[in-house]
Amino acid sequence: MSHSLRTVARRPLVRHLLRPVAAFAAVVGVGVAAFAAVVGVGVAGFSSLGGVGVVDALFWLLDPTSIELHFQAHEGPETLVKGYAVVVLSGLVVTGLWIGETVFSAAFGGQIKSEFKQMQIERAIDEAEGHIIICGYGTFGKTVAGSLREGDREVVVIEQDDAEYRRAVDDDVLAIQGDARREETLTDAGVKRAATVVGAIDDSNANIQIAMAASQIAPTVRLVVRVGDEMYEPLARRAGADEVIIPEIASARQVTANL
Structure with missing residues (x-):
């Protein structure tokens, strides 16, 4: 060629x-x-x-x-x-x-038909500005994405698992399939134009690696990292996380506040 x-x-x-x-x-x-x-x-x-x-x-x-x-x-x-x-x-x-x-x-x-839909998704992602990238479309990631979309926030999901990726596409979410720990995947999701990256995978180490990769490509992007235990919080902070979320603790505080 x-x-x-x-x-x-x-x-x-x-x-x-x-x-x-x-x-x-x-x-x-x-x-x-x-x-x-x-x-x-x-x-x-x-x-x-x-x-x-x-x-x-x-x-x-x-x-x-x-x-x-x-x-x-x-x-x-x-x-x-x-x-x-x-x-x-x-x-x-x-x-x-x-x-x-x-x-x-x-x-x-x-x-x-599938290729045309994927073409439309990728074109929309290429045009996205100030969006929020959610890495992982499990229960946590899907919930975050749904709440943001209800507030008219633009969301791009990165999901590696075939079934979860198809679920995101079926939910009419802008999504790409790939490993969010890889710089090229984050770049395809428009990380340089994004406002926030959320590491929403049910794997603390993977989310920390996502934060490290994202901070290398887009130093000014806001990083929200989900971890499964308080012991990971210092490591996530050193990786560049602006906010660290521990779902179990957040849920417990919400329950306590409603008692």
């Missing part, structure tokens, strides 16, 4: 548009390859059984009635060739139906 093409491909909008196009092209390509394979097998079989050249074999494939005309003038296994023709034509019909169903499903109910 030339330098100019690589430059174009790196542009966000072009990259997003190319993804569903590439997915659709891949589906069509597989279908065409399967159809061509059946045609190839048919031509090879006709050539072998009927003792004809490739051109005549292709003609038999296009017009099976020509098989009978051929054997009126030539000796050979007419019945066997006709039976083979039925098998090959049936294979072409089945392959054609499979291609149609696969392309239709990909375009309107599967991979292509």
Whole structure:
């Protein structure tokens, strides 16, 4: 790929548009390859059984009635060739139906639809400013995201687990799938433009690592770190956390306040 093409491909909008196009092209390509394979097998079989050249074999494939005309003038296994023709034509019909169903499903109910939705999500994230990045969409992360969205705050979720990521997308949350401890994942989530990063994973060490990575990329971003025990708080503070949340303690204080 030339330098100019690589430059174009790196542009966000072009990259997003190319993804569903590439997915659709891949589906069509597989279908065409399967159809061509059946045609190839048919031509090879006709050539072998009927003792004809490739051109005549292709003609038999296009017009099976020509098989009978051929054997009126030539000796050979007419019945066997006709039976083979039925098998090959049936294979072409089945392959054609499979291609149609696969392309239709990909375009309107599967991979292509999913790719277009992902394209829209990534474009929205690219345009986000002053948003809050929530790392983890478990019970805690989902609750935080829901509360923020109720207050009309823009939220971007980073989730590594497939099921939790799909749940975030199904909830119409802007989400990307990846490891929030990696700088490239945080960058994709727009950490340099974000107001706050929340480490919401049910893993104190992972949340502290997220805070460290985020502070390296965006030194001014506010960092909120969830930890499971008070012993992690000093470490989280040293990692750059502006606020440390211990859900069990926060819940206990809320319960006490309501007594």
